[in-house]
Amino acid sequence: MLEMRRPGRGAGRALIRWLPPALVLLAALAGWEAAARLGWLPLTVARPSAVLRLLAAEYAGLLAELAPTLFAAAWGYLLALAVALALGSLAYLYKSLEGTVLTVGAVFNSIPIIAIAPVLIIWLGLSLSTRVAITAVVCFFPLLIAFVQGLNTRRATAAELFTVLAATPLQRFRLLALPGALPYLFMGMKITAPFALLGALVGEWTGAESGLGVVMLNAMFGLQVDRLWATVLLACVVSTAAYAYVCLLERLALPADLREGEAV
Amino acid sequence: MAALAIDNISKTFDIDGRSVTALDSVSLDLAPGEFGALIGPSGCGKSTLLRMVADIVSPTSGHISVAGEAPRKARLAHHIGFVFQDATLLPWRTVSENIRLPLEVVGGRRAVDPAAIQALVELVGLAGFEHARPSQLSGGMQQRCAIARALVTSPQMLLLDEPFGALDEIMRFRMNLELLRIWAESRTTALMVTHSIEEAVLMADRIFVMAARPGRIVDEIKVDLPRPRRLSQIGEPDFVALVERARKSLFGDMVEMLQDA
Ligand SMILES: Nc1ncnc2c1ncn2[C@@H]1O[C@H](COP(=O)(O)OP(=O)(O)OP(=O)(O)O)[C@@H](O)[C@H]1O
Ligand SMILES: [Mg+2]
Numbered sequence: 001m002l003e004m005r006r007p008g009r010g011a012g013r014a015l016i017r018w019l020p021p022a023l024v025l026l027a028a029l030a031g032w033e034a035a036a037r038l039g040w041l042p043l044t045v046a047r048p049s050a051v052l053r054l055l056a057a058e059y060a061g062l063l064a065e066l067a068p069t070l071f072a073a074a075w076g077y078l079l080a081l082a083v084a085l086a087l088g089s090l091a092y093l094y095k096s097l098e099g100t101v102l103t104v105g106a107v108f109n110s111i112p113i114i115a116i117a118p119v120l121i122i123w124l125g126l127s128l129s130t131r132v133a134i135t136a137v138v139c140f141f142p143l144l145i146a147f148v149q150g151l152n153t154r155r156a157t158a159a160e161l162f163t164v165l166a167a168t169p170l171q172r173f174r175l176l177a178l179p180g181a182l183p184y185l186f187m188g189m190k191i192t193a194p195f196a197l198l199g200a201l202v203g204e205w206t207g208a209e210s211g212l213g214v215v216m217l218n219a220m221f222g223l224q225v226d227r228l229w230a231t232v233l234l235a236c237v238v239s240t241a242a243y244a245y246v247c248l249l250e251r252l253a254l255p256a257d258l259r260e261g262e263a264v
Numbered sequence: 265m266a267a268l269a270i271d272n273i274s275k276t277f278d279i280d281g282r283s284v285t286a287l288d289s290v291s292l293d294l295a296p297g298e299f300g301a302l303i304g305p306s307g308c309g310k311s312t313l314l315r316m317v318a319d320i321v322s323p324t325s326g327h328i329s330v331a332g333e334a335p336r337k338a339r340l341a342h343h344i345g346f347v348f349q350d351a352t353l354l355p356w357r358t359v360s361e362n363i364r365l366p367l368e369v370v371g372g373r374r375a376v377d378p379a380a381i382q383a384l385v386e387l388v389g390l391a392g393f394e395h396a397r398p399s400q401l402s403g404g405m406q407q408r409c410a411i412a413r414a415l416v417t418s419p420q421m422l423l424l425d426e427p428f429g430a431l432d433e434i435m436r437f438r439m440n441l442e443l444l445r446i447w448a449e450s451r452t453t454a455l456m457v458t459h460s461i462e463e464a465v466l467m468a469d470r471i472f473v474m475a476a477r478p479g480r481i482v483d484e485i486k487v488d489l490p491r492p493r494r495l496s497q498i499g500e501p502d503f504v505a506l507v508e509r510a511r512k513s514l515f516g517d518m519v520e521m522l523q524d525a
Binding site for chain 2: 157158160161162163164165166167171175176179180182254255257258
C-alpha cells in the first residue's frame with residue numbers, strides 16, 4: 001500500500017539498467033582485443049584475452065597476494081572511520097574544538113601521501129601498521145568533512161523543537177544531529193572506499209614483502225605486461241566491489257528517501 | 265491562577281544595526297483549559313509571541329508566566345507543547361517513533377508506554393500508519409502526527425503556530441474539529457496562531473486581534489458559541505456576526521476605505 005512505484009520492475013528493470021553499460025564494456029574490450037591482434041597497439045598494452053588467460057592460470061597466487069592488501073585497506077579504512085567519527089562528534093559537542101579539528105584535518109590532508117609515507121616508515125618501520133596508517137591518512141579527511149557537514153546541516157525548526165523539548169546537548173546529538181548526518185556519512189564512505197585500496201597499494205610500493213602492490217611493482221620492473229595489467233584489473237574490481245559494498249550497507253541502513261544522491 | 269499570563273511584553277530585534285520593534289506592550293491572559301486564538305497581519309509578531317511563551321526567544325521587557333512559572337521553568341519541566349507551522353517530523357523516524365520522541369527526551373526509553381503512544385495514534389486518526397515514515401504521509405497526516413507529538417507529554421500549555429496553514433479548506437475544517445476534540449479530551453490550555461478568521465471563530469473561546477508596526481493587540485473578541493463546535497455553526501447568524509466583528513477589527517481603517525470605494 002505504501003510501496004513506491006518505479007518505472008519497470010524486477011528482472012526487467014535490472015536488465016534495462018545493466019545491459020547498456022555491459023554492452024559498451026564488451027564492445028570496448030572486443031575493439032581493444034582486435035586492435036592488439038592487428039598490431040595497432042604498442043607491446044606495453046596487453047591483450048584482454050592474454051590478461052584473462054593469465055588470471056585464470058594464476059588466480060590462486062594473485063588472490064593470495066591480494067589478501068594482505070585487502071587487510072591493510074580494510075583496517076586503514078576502519079581506523080580512519082573511527083577517528084573521523086570520534087573527532088567529528090567531539091567537534092560537534094564542543095563547538096570550540098571544531099575550528100581546530102577541521103584545520104588540522106585540512107593541513108593533514110594537504111600533505112601529499114608520497115611525502116607522508118617515508119615519515120611513517122621511519123616511525124613505524126616497514127610493517128603492516130605503516131600500510132594501515134597510510135591508508136587511514138588517505139581516507140580520513142573526506143570522511144571527517146562529510147560527517148561534520150552532516151552533523152551541522154541546518155535544521156532550524158527541528159532545533160527549535162529540541163529547545164522546546166528541553167533536550168540536553170547530548171540528546172540533541174544522539175537524536176537529531178547523528179541520525180541526520182548518516183546520509184552524509186555514507187556519501188563520504190562511498191567516496192573513500194576506493195581510496196582505501198589506493199592507500200594500501202601506495203603503502204606497498206613504499207616497501208612490503210607481499211601484496212598486490214608488490215606484484216605490480218615486480219611486474220613493472222620485469223616488463224611482465226600481461227601480469228601488470230592483470231593486477232590493474234584486479235585493483236579495479238576490488239575498488240568497485242568496495243564501493244558497491246558500502247552502497248549495499250547504505251541501502252540496508254537507510255530507506256530510499258533518506259539516501260543522498262541516489263545513483264544506482 | 266491564570267494558565268498563561270502575558271504582561272506588558274515588548275520585543276525589539278536588531279536588523280542590520282536598526283532596532284525594530286516587533287511587539288509593543290502586549291498583554292493577554294488565558295484561564296486554565298481556555299482556547300485562545302491570535303490573529304493578525306503577517307509580520308505583526310504572532311510567532312514571536314508564541315516563541316517567547318515557549319522560551320525559544322526571550323522578551324526585551326515585560327513578564328510571562330505559564331501556570332505561575334517562568335517560561336524557562338515551564339519548558340524545562342516539559343509543560344509546553346509546540347506545534348510548528350510545518351510539521352517538523354524527523355524523517356528517519358516512523359509515526360510512532362516521532363510521537364514518542366518527547367518521552368525519550370524526558371525520561372529515556374524506559375519512560376515510553378507503547379499503549380499510550382498507540383492511544384495517541386488513534387486519537388489523531390493515524391491508526392494503521394504507526395510504522396509509516398513522514399515521507400509516506402500527506403501534509404495533513406504529518407500535521408496530525410506533529411499534534412500527537414506535542415500532546416504526548418500531556419503539556420499544560422499547547423502552543424500552535426498556524427498548524428493548518430498548508431492545508432486545503434476541507435482538510436482544514438476536519439483538522440480544526442479533530443483538534444478541538446483532542447483539546448477537549450486533554451483539557452490543556454491552548455493558544456493558536458491563525459490567518460483564518462473563520463478558523464479562529466470556530467475554535468477559540470477568545471480571539472486576540474493584532475496589528476503590525478509595532479505589533480500589538482488591538483481587540484479581544486469573546487466567542488460564546490456553544491461547544492462542542494460543529495461545522496454547521498459556520499452559517500449561523502451568531503457565527504457570521506462574530507466573523508464580521510473580527511474582520512472589522514482586523515482590517516481596521518481598511519474596512520471603511522473598502523466601503524467608500
Ligand atoms: N530572529 C529574528 N531576527 C530579527 N527579526 C525578527 C526575528 N524573528 C522575527 N523578527 C521580526 O519580527 C517581526 C515579527 O515576526 P513574526 O515571525 O513574529 O511575525 P508573524 O506575525 O508570525 O508573521 P507571519 O504571519 O508572516 O508568520 C517581523 O518584522 C520580523 O522581521
Ligand atoms: Mg509566523
